[in-house]
Amino acid sequence: MEFHSLCLRWEIGVQIPTTTLNNGKTIPVLGYGTWLGLDDKFNFPYEDIPKLVETLSYAIDTGYRHIDTAHLYRVEPEIGETIAKKIQEGVCKREDLFITTKVWHQFHKPTDVEVSVRASLRRLRMDYVDQLLMHWPMSITEEGVDEKIDYLETWKGFEAVLELGLARSIGVSNFNVEQMKRLLENSKVPPAANQVEINLNLGQKDLVDYCKSQNIAVVAYSPFGTMVPSRNAPDSPEPKMDNPVLLDIAKKHGKTVTQVTLRYLHQRGIISIPKTVTKSRVVENASIFDFQLDAADCELISKFDNGYRTVRPVFWQDYQGYPFDKVDNKMAIPPALLKWKNGAKQDID
Template sequence: MTANMYFLSSILLFVLTAFETSAKSVSISNVTTYINSELSLNNGLKMPILGFGTGGNGVTPSVVYDMVINAIDAGYRHIDTAFVFHNEIEVGRAINDRIRQGVIKREDIFVVTKIWNTYHSRARAAEAIRQSLSNLNLDYIDLLLMNWPMGYKEGPVDEPLDKYKLIIPSPVDYVDTWKEMELSVGDGIVKSIGLSNFNSQQILRILDSAIIKPVINQIESHPQLSQDKLINYCKSKDIHVTAYSPLGEGRLLDRTELIAIANNHGKSTAQVMIRYQIQRGVSVIPRTVMKSHMTENFNVFDFTLTSAEMKAIDKMDTNTRYYEEKVAEKHEYYPFSTPY
């Protein structure tokens, strides 16, 4: 049995058993479409367009193990974490338990993590990569991102602040961090590397010096922050985009524009927002601690938003960010000081 056949059969077995009594079960057609919706990255590797996020406001490491177990059981095969979430151990334990139990194989799951800002020097970046591998208890990372272009003072504190409550910066250029990330690919411990929260000018600086091209720029995107210009720029450079916080931190679930569209399809507003990104060709990593919502968020492959509905969602854009990292707004490489 090939890896793909095993992947398909294991998911279908789960669908037929674990959710047989659920009113909101994952349909076989959705699972099949999910498997077939993998994106081809610019290095030839593939990544599922729909992933599962594990960090953010209100998500503590204590609940992450069950979150990831439930996400895998719901069919997700793209799991996103970060060093700064302090939950890599729980994420890795859940993944390894499901591998050991025969639910998935290692090659079935696409694992993303990120280098934090206090690890931007080459020595510290190498240390962070080794630590993430150890935390996850994996032989390799599918996708390693630079969490932000901004280096912070190195040390044990995630956000070292001065007396004015502003970030103490590191003098390290993010281009140097990228060079160490490239080495990790050569060493075989990382399959793909990319960026997160980079603007177009910062991406260009990476491209001008890179040996290995970034495969992804992961950015905040939801109906109030469409990021069309940055997404189009990334596409022009053959860099894929992943949207985090696609539901606007839950603040958009009751918007009347989205409710009307959801009612047209017999779906939830969360499903509409996830589908919106997928139809833009943007991968998406919604996050929830509730098992029923994981299943709901997975069921987005059996409907299509019309052109008029997509335009109606576009009109909701107010350039509203929920993740601004304001403590670093004086940083030389603060990414939100330019239009896109």
């Protein structure tokens, strides 16, 4: 997949190029991620939602048109409200936006995919989403029971909502190479994208190469990995924000370490969806299209790739369809990942 040389141009702020998916739809190559994460006790930080709303509003004003969310994230109501306000203000039109949401574990029966997307659309105040993703290959009930529904069956539900026009594109998330191959061999409509963790520690070259060979877009979540202090686990490897190699490359180009990181992923042909609730980083993250890393830069950066996963949900590793290698670690599924209400007041189904 090649990124378009022309940029989307806005009256103010950033300019973000687009690329074309395998269904002919265009998607900005950098988006705004809306997952607020879980705290150290695996609770969702509802108190951070107002800050997310404020920053998302600023991002749209600045020129972002690609917004990534999910049922799991609890924030679809606020995202829908923010977007509706921006459309009413004339900042953007609905057709200017590329909105992604995702189907969670308990909606993997083919008929339940439509139930999930219609609920998301109600919360988002929209008639359609631009992309609907299968969040994970596993099917797990709200009680934590493994339903063992084959993701091929779930995909039939995705093809059905595409036919209904509820989603303009369909894809997957957290699928490994083998799962991607099996899905392509047994689907009527190929996925337009696979959203997975990719950062400097986890380059996923084999997966990226395979998806590219099949004209499937690769979207990187957690593009900074453990570089950011909030995810800097005790055993996590370099690089960090103060890594001398990255600092030298950043200084050479007059950029920041995070900009170098996102630029590196962009030059690999990967779409990124960094998340932030800091306004200054909104512009910083998108200011990566005016410089080029050279071969020597890329060679140095590639050496950080050691397969280290920032996101490793060990509590799912015994469930059918778990896509990662298993490790010697056992823990129960956090309640926050089983059942919840949406919105800052936790009162929206």
